[in-house]
Amino acid sequence: MEAYRIQGGSRLQGNVKASGSKNAVLPIMAATILSDEPSILHNVPLLDDVKVMCQILNHYGVKTRWEKKDLHIDPSGIFYAQPPVTLMQKMRGSNLVLGPLLGRFGEAELPFPGGCSIGSRPMNYHVQSLCQMGAHAEEKNGFITARAKRLQGSEICLDFPSVGATENSIMAAIKARGRTLIRNAAREPEIVDLARYLNVIGANVKGAGSDCIEIEGVRKLKGAEYSIMYDRIEAGSFLLAGAITGGEVFVEGANEDALASLLAKMQQAGLHVESSAAGVGVKSGNNRMKAVDIKTMPYPGFATDLQSQFMALMTLACGTAIIAENIFENRFQHADEMRRMGANIKIIGRAAVVNGVKKLYGNTVQASDLRAGAALVLTGLAAEGETVVENIEYIDRGYESFEEKLQSLGAHIERVAQIAEK
Numbered sequence: 001m002e003a004y005r006i007q008g009g010s011r012l013q014g015n016v017k018a019s020g021s022k023n024a025v026l027p028i029m030a031a032t033i034l035s036d037e038p039s040i041l042h043n044v045p046l047l048d049d050v051k052v053m054c055q056i057l058n059h060y061g062v063k064t065r066w067e068k069k070d071l072h073i074d075p076s077g078i079f080y081a082q083p084p085v086t087l088m089q090k091m092r093g094s095n096l097v098l099g100p101l102l103g104r105f106g107e108a109e110l111p112f113p114g115g116c117s118i119g120s121r122p123m124n125y126h127v128q129s130l131c132q133m134g135a136h137a138e139e140k141n142g143f144i145t146a147r148a149k150r151l152q153g154s155e156i157c158l159d160f161p162s163v164g165a166t167e168n169s170i171m172a173a174i175k176a177r178g179r180t181l182i183r184n185a186a187r188e189p190e191i192v193d194l195a196r197y198l199n200v201i202g203a204n205v206k207g208a209g210s211d212c213i214e215i216e217g218v219r220k221l222k223g224a225e226y227s228i229m230y231d232r233i234e235a236g237s238f239l240l241a242g243a244i245t246g247g248e249v250f251v252e253g254a255n256e257d258a259l260a261s262l263l264a265k266m267q268q269a270g271l272h273v274e275s276s277a278a279g280v281g282v283k284s285g286n287n288r289m290k291a292v293d294i295k296t297m298p299y300p301g302f303a304t305d306l307q308s309q310f311m312a313l314m315t316l317a318c319g320t321a322i323i324a325e326n327i328f329e330n331r332f333q334h335a336d337e338m339r340r341m342g343a344n345i346k347i348i349g350r351a352a353v354v355n356g357v358k359k360l361y362g363n364t365v366q367a368s369d370l371r372a373g374a375a376l377v378l379t380g381l382a383a384e385g386e387t388v389v390e391n392i393e394y395i396d397r398g399y400e401s402f403e404e405k406l407q408s409l410g411a412h413i414e415r416v417a418q419i420a421e422k
């Protein structure tokens, strides 16, 4: 196991390039299996979760090959197989093959992904949508199974705009007979990216990015080249790293639309935001930041995936910030670790009350999930002295070349072997 050792106190300064989006590439990789023809995906981030998705596709006979940042995916030799249980349980995003497998083979089986540290994460909306399209889908004995000779286009109304359930429903509907309407759909930019890819390979998806998505079923899809959108969560994390260190960071390839809710809050905190066709940047002011409240919400609301990093920023703000987490029921585990670095945070149900302090102090802390890990790195960059962030395998799942990018901005961070517990 590995850890990050950080010497806090350097102001981050400079430009960094955004990587391709993890949460866009995972569903797009799953969607490639709806076609018989190869696709080439450009701007693919080299991340542990992407490698796991490659292995899952390989298990079904899909060939994958990397050429630098391009991922060649050839589904022509695909066959139906029992699910690779251990692989799928490594990553929650493996559930994204449910819709494509069902659309392609008329059947699909997945091990129930189960809970993870941020919440229980059930699959009931995915299952309900597939049933709505005429599938016999159920959760039983630790597995989700779905069967349908050919899915039937229908009207689906999601109970909640779940990202994964929207993506699985879109992918299942691509080859269904007739028209599917998904109401109360998630509006995340990654869903727009998935729909764009699907349309490039011959699907007919309209309305992605709104809460009502319309899919007209087609029989056959082709292959294509497609460039994955930038990772807005990674970009936001770097902007927050700039802000928490009192520095100035510009993320090339980011755009302000997908980051609007974060940028508005950063401006309220007193940071100067600039955006151009080349990217988005943040400059710290001379005064201490002001505390501002946030509530996580489905897009375009404040992203839950940036909540922990924003909390890191608020630990040093002037005043009290209330951070409400409305998406996942257990996404405050970083708060305890931040407290061990001198932060003043109280958790009251689904809200964290963060009283800003003037200084944080380095300590050894543990990442409990991907975003919590990133947030602890940010906290360490701003703390006095040395911080060790353990369990960084979580960070490797979703941040490409994290330490190299931070080093290029002037951070003192290195990857070290984690000292085993006695």
Ligand code: EPU
Binding pocket: 022, 023, 024, 026, 092, 093, 119, 120, 121, 122, 123, 124, 125, 126, 127, 160, 161, 162, 163, 164, 165, 186, 304, 305, 327, 328, 329, 370, 371, 398
């Ligand atoms: N939910 C249900 N039933 C369902 C599906 C979801 O109750 O059938 C609940 C979840 O438990 C959660 C809420 O609905 O409380 C939202 O979950 P959603 O389905 O929207 O999340 P997801 O698709 O599982 C994706 C991202 C997450 C991101 C969330 C929310 C991928 C691969 N994952 O998860 O990313 O936090 O949307 O934006 O796209 C991350 O990158 O760190 C990460 C966790």
